[in-house]
Amino acid sequence: MSQTTATQSEERLIKKYPNRRLYDTRSSAYITLADIKQLVLEHAVFRVVDAKSGDDLTRSILLQIILEEESGGVPMFSANALAQIIRFYGHAMQGVMGTFLEKNIQVLMDIQDRMAEQSQGLYPQHFGPETWAQLMNMQTPALQNMMNNYIEQSRNLFVQMQDQMQDQTRNLFTGFPFPGQPEAPKKKK
Secondary structure (H helix, E strand, C coil), rough: CCCCHHHHHHEEEECCCCCCCCCEECCEECCCHHHHHHHHHHCCEEEEEECCCCCCCCHHHHHHHHHHHHHHHCCCCCCHHHHHHHHHCCCCCCCHHHHHHHHHHHHHHHHHHHHHHHHHHHCCCCCHHHHHHHHHHHHHHHHHHHHHHHHHHHHHHHHHHHHHHHHHHHHHCCCCCCCCCCCCCCCCC
């Protein structure tokens, strides 16, 4: 069986009806956004579709969950961070920004996994959420320093990449006479 076929057979289909209710076709029951959040936490593969049109609404539902999480408790994003993200929409760097954020989130998840593996070696007993919270509170200054270094390295890499793209673009178009651009040097015969 191919990877795609396996994923499709394991994919959980959730239908969203016009009355805003969500119906889980696997359990044959109505569910809530909290239930979908639990599916995300369990790494379940699912897709939310409009019951009438069949349109994929998964991203929209995930954004609703993020909005609820950001509205209550301790938000993950500052108003400034959200404003910066909004500014990337419609910008030439929109596609790059999405990929950049996705890769950075994956790096954070990899770091978290490595920390969990290392802590299991040191502390064989099961770590619950409270234990992780205590550990993270003790490690916060070190983690923040590590993350600041990582972000600085990412920023430098991003600036270098941008400079290289500008140089390549400039080299690509040096033979074309654009208004306001100096002419390319002519070769001597």
